Amino acid sequence: AQSVTQLGSHVSVSEGALVLLRCNYSSSVPPYLFWYVQYPNQGLQLLLKYTSAATLVKGINGFEAEFKKSETSFHLTKPSAHMSDAAEYFCAVNAGNTGKLIFGQGTTLQVKP
Amino acid sequence: SAVISQKPSRDICQRGTSLTIQCQVDSQVTMMFWYRQQPGQSLTLIATANQGSEATYESGFVIDKFPISRPNLTFSTLTVSNMSPEDSSIYLCSVNSGGNYEQYFGPGTRLTVT
Numbered sequence: 001a002q003s004v005t006q007l008g009s010h011v012s013v014s015e016g017a018l019v020l021l022r023c024n025y026s027s028s029v030p031p032y033l034f035w036y037v038q039y040p041n042q043g044l045q046l047l048l049k050y051t052s053a054a055t056l057v058k059g060i061n062g063f064e065a066e067f068k069k070s071e072t073s074f075h076l077t078k079p080s081a082h083m084s085d086a087a088e089y090f091c092a093v094n095a096g097n098t099g100k101l102i103f104g105q106g107t108t109l110q111v112k113p
Numbered sequence: 114s115a116v117i118s119q120k121p122s123r124d125i126c127q128r129g130t131s132l133t134i135q136c137q138v139d140s141q142v143t144m145m146f147w148y149r150q151q152p153g154q155s156l157t158l159i160a161t162a163n164q165g166s167e168a169t170y171e172s173g174f175v176i177d178k179f180p181i182s183r184p185n186l187t188f189s190t191l192t193v194s195n196m197s198p199e200d201s202s203i204y205l206c207s208v209n210s211g212g213n214y215e216q217y218f219g220p221g222t223r224l225t226v227t
Contacts, residue, residue: 032214043205043218044156046114051213090155094214099144101216103156 002027004093006104014112019063019078021107023091026072032094033074034101035065039087047089050074061085086111115140115210117219125225126196133192134222136206141186144209146216147179151202159204162189196226 007022025031032051036044048059055067065076074091091104116139126132136145144163148156159179160168168181183189193200203223207216 034215036218041223043117043220044207046215046217049213049215098161099209099214100146100158100161101214106155 002029002031002093002095002102004091004102004104006089006091006107008107009105010108010110012110012112013081015083016080019076019081019085019109021076021089021091021109023065023074023076023104024072025074025091025093027093029094029096033065033067034092035059035063035074035076036090036092036103037061037087038090038106044090047076081109081111083111083113085109115142115208115217117206117208117217119204119206119219119222121222122220123223123225125227128197128226130196131192131194132196132224133190134204134206136189136191136219138187138208140210142208142210143186145183145189146207146209147181147189147191148205148207149202150205150221156205159191193224196224198226200224201226 003026005024034049035047037047038044048057050057050067058064063078089107092101095102118137120135147159150156158171159174160170162168162181162183164183164186180192203221205221207218
């Protein structure tokens with residue numbers, strides 16, 4: 001069965017600091033992994049995706065994530081936080097070959113000036 | 114990617130009434146999904162809607178409460194029936210587009226039931 005765990009429901013960083021949002025997955029099939037961002041009062045926007053090609057994936061807004069099979073992790077990073085990065089972030093994994101996604105619990109990123 | 118719109122964007126409804134949410138996609142897609150996002154929570158899948166077949170509901174969701182229509186490859190509706198305050202949530206539709214299981218989301222419908 002597939003599952004996703006996001007460690008830390010709330011992360012707070014200073015503007016300009018490194019952003020690290022943690023995601024661990026469990027999958028009985030080759031995983032496809034995704035990070036989504038949700039700004040207040042908006043839908044979800046795809047940040048980046050891992051689809052079994054390069055293990056280091058670059059996304060929009062300066063975010064990137066590294067797929068580590070040995071650690072079953074797909075952590076999201078950004079070298080320098082900006083105030084506009086404050087949002088809710090969701091990690092997701094495909095539910096086998098059903099076309100469905102399984103979402104983590106979400107991490108709220110707060111950026112302090 | 115796909116561009117998705119939802120109507121209404123928000124609504125305040127009385128308990129016991131029903132609301133139908135529309136989801137329109139700018140391209141033809143096979144799979145559409147309906148999610149519920151309760152306040153401060155993650156997304157919970159309600160059902161998968163494929164054109165030409167009955168929607169498939171996840172555990173805990175039933176057709177009588179959340180009837181879904183999928184008349185063509187670009188449109189779907191979700192009805193929230195006999196509403197109670199516990200149905201106050203954001204309802205999101207998404208589509209599977211571009212392969213590799215990625216989904217694209219509509220802006221959501223924010224529902225408040227009083």
